[in-house]
Each structure stands twice: as C-alpha cells, then as structure tokens.
Amino acid sequence: MIVGAGSIGLMYASRLARAGISVSLVTRSAGQASALNKYGITLEEQGKKSQHPIPAFVMGSLDVLTDEPTGFWWPNDHDWIWLTVKQTHLDSNLISQLSSLTAQGASLLCLQNGIGHMEKLGAALPNTPLYAAISTEGALRMDDTTVIHTGQGRLTVGAWPKSLNTGEQMQKMLLESLDLAGIDAELSNEMVNRLYDKLLINAVINPLTAIYGVKNGDLPQDPVRLKLMMAVHAESEAILTAAGWHSPVDSWERLLSVCKQTARNESSMLRDVKAGRLTEADWINGGIAALAKRLHIPAPLNDAMTVLIKSLII
Known part of the structure; x- marks a missing residue:
C-alpha cells in the first residue's frame, strides 16, 4: 500500500503493479482516487507509455472505506506501507490514519526529504516496524494519473533505529519484489x-x-x-x-x-x-x-x- 500519489508514489506503484505485485494507492483527494480507479496509472519511460490498473482510496475515514465494497484491505504483518507524502502533509491526522493502517503489524517505509520525520513517526507509532528509505529515482507527475520516469536511480532502505533486528524475512521479500519490478534496491544499516x-x-x-x-x-x-x-x-x-x-x-x-x-x-x-x-x-x-x-x-x-x-x- 502506497500512501501518497505524487510523482514518487505513482512511479513506484506503476512499476510494482507492472511486475504483478499487489499494490494499492491512498490519495489525499477524492478526485484523484476516482481518476485512478477509472484510468489506472499511465507510466512514461523513455518515450514509451504503458497503463496499469491500480485500486485507489481516499485517506480519511477508514471506517467508511472498509464499509464499501471497494476491495479495501487492512495491511497485516506480511504487508508493507510506503509513505511517499511530503513532510508538509505529515500532520496529526495523517499519523492517526497511519496508526490504524499499521495496527495489524504492517511495516512502514518512509520516503520523505529532510530530517525529523523518522523521530516524529517513531514517537507516534512506537509499535510499528519503521524503515527509512532514500530514492535517487527521477519522476515527474504530469496529472492525477500520469507520471514520467525521468531517470534511473536506487532505493536504499534500512530499519529505524538500526538496532531493530526483526523483520529479516520481510526485508528479503521486499528486495525480491523490487528486483522483480526492475527497481535497483539495497539494504543499509547506516540510514542516519x-x-x-x-x-x-x-x-x-x-x-x-x-x-x-x-x-x-x-x-x-x-x-x-x-x-x-x-x-x-x-x-x-x-x-x-x-x-x-x-x-x-x-x-x-x-x-x-x-x-x-x-x-x-x-x-x-x-x-x-x-x-x-x-x-x-x-x-x-x-x-x-x-x-x-x-x-x-x-x-x-x-x-x-x-x-x-x-x-x-x-
């Protein structure tokens, strides 16, 4: 589940979906969720376009989401939640929603620029397996459903704090999925x-x-x-x-x-x-x-x- 449908969220979601990996998107606006459910994601790479259907939901009332026959699923301890919103959107309401989404043990992978977010999330979600991530991929969102992959890069992921020694199997499965999707990735124990x-x-x-x-x-x-x-x-x-x-x-x-x-x-x-x-x-x-x-x-x-x-x- 990818929370945040900006350029990075759309780019990774479409590439993972293309590889046959189960992916859903959580958006901030109902309009974008509706467009994604209708059209899927259009991914442009090296001038070539491809379309990928993606189930999308609005971040808001999860009770409403789960009451509707939309296919929404609660992430469990075998799932990953990728947080791709900017730090400007990392407020108490979003953190409350993340607390609900991670309640069944899902791991949270955080792709924010700058610093301070990992400490903030760690304090608010003390029982959630947290991972910091850095991407050097290039992506540009053209509209609600279209993203251009502008440059190859690498995704670096590491447990936060680095002393966290659980989740080795989850990390291995993540790397296998990323490799299947053609995403260059590595694990690091020096994420700070x-x-x-x-x-x-x-x-x-x-x-x-x-x-x-x-x-x-x-x-x-x-x-x-x-x-x-x-x-x-x-x-x-x-x-x-x-x-x-x-x-x-x-x-x-x-x-x-x-x-x-x-x-x-x-x-x-x-x-x-x-x-x-x-x-x-x-x-x-x-x-x-x-x-x-x-x-x-x-x-x-x-x-x-x-x-x-x-x-x-x-």
Whole structure:
C-alpha cells in the first residue's frame, strides 16, 4: 500500500503493479482516487507509455472505506506501507490514519526529504516496524494519473533505529519484489548517514534552484551561483559532520555530479514554489539549522535559505 500519489508514489506503484505485485494507492483527494480507479496509472519511460490498473482510496475515514465494497484491505504483518507524502502533509491526522493502517503489524517505509520525520513517526507509532528509505529515482507527475520516469536511480532502505533486528524475512521479500519490478534496491544499516548524505545535496540544490528559478544543471554554470553553492555546502557539511555524519572526501564533487546527472530536472522545491505550495524548507535547510542550534553552531546561510524560500510563496 502506497500512501501518497505524487510523482514518487505513482512511479513506484506503476512499476510494482507492472511486475504483478499487489499494490494499492491512498490519495489525499477524492478526485484523484476516482481518476485512478477509472484510468489506472499511465507510466512514461523513455518515450514509451504503458497503463496499469491500480485500486485507489481516499485517506480519511477508514471506517467508511472498509464499509464499501471497494476491495479495501487492512495491511497485516506480511504487508508493507510506503509513505511517499511530503513532510508538509505529515500532520496529526495523517499519523492517526497511519496508526490504524499499521495496527495489524504492517511495516512502514518512509520516503520523505529532510530530517525529523523518522523521530516524529517513531514517537507516534512506537509499535510499528519503521524503515527509512532514500530514492535517487527521477519522476515527474504530469496529472492525477500520469507520471514520467525521468531517470534511473536506487532505493536504499534500512530499519529505524538500526538496532531493530526483526523483520529479516520481510526485508528479503521486499528486495525480491523490487528486483522483480526492475527497481535497483539495497539494504543499509547506516540510514542516519545516508539521510545526511542526501540532506546535504538537497540543502544546496533545492533552495538555490528555487530562488534562482533554474534547473539543476544550470545552477553551477553561473559564477555567482557557484560561489553561493560552495558556501552553503561548506556550512552544511560542517554542521552535519559535527552531528556525527561520516562525510565522504569527495562530497563537493558528488554534489556537482548530481547537478550534471539531473541537469534537465527541476527540483521539487522549485516546482512547489512555482505552484505556490508549501515547501520542505523547514525540514531541509531548517532541519540543518535546528541541528546547528542544538550543537551551538551558527547556521546563517541555512537560516537565510529557509526564510528566503518561505518568502517566495507568501
């Protein structure tokens, strides 16, 4: 069951369904659920389109859902729930729904950007097997039922906290299903470090592409933008290292490589700003600033990025 039918949710749901794996989607709007039930998901890869029927339900009153003859099923301890909503939607109502969905022992795999969400979910769902996940796949949602798979990547999954030693069979079954669907995946027992890896990249690319209104590959092409990239990177790297991150020696080169590999992509933050939506700045640059505050380290650039991004959507 995939909770959240944005670009990542639609992309993974369609690929899993194509492989014959039982998948359902939970959406925030009745309109999207209706469209998905009527048309399924249209997946575009390398210019080729395919359609995949997917049962969809509205996140809301689960009592209403289960009373209707819609085929809704309660996830049990053999099932996975993937949470693909943005952190902006991770409120008390959604967490309450997740508590109901995981009541029979389903594992919850979380694909949010930024930091803070795993601690929040762990505190609210203490009996739920939690897994952090990071995806480097590229996806772009065109409408309620259409998604473009814009670039191959990898899905990294790990138990949270890493001391969790249960669910080995579940993890093995998950990897087998992902392999069947052609999804490159790996297990990691260092998910805090992996989350910080991605956080550093997001803290530079996302706000600056949103502020300048450019695609990822264009960001380092201007010397002024490049200088600001280097400054945000240096500040963020120092804070994350102080927080326990094991920094790769080539983190700056890796950042430039991501810009090159995703040159034609618009960051999610730029798309949110263009659409007038709330961004994840509070959990990306704001998350780094919060770490810095706890460590008594100044974070003027991350503070500034957070404020600037918020000012763009007022």
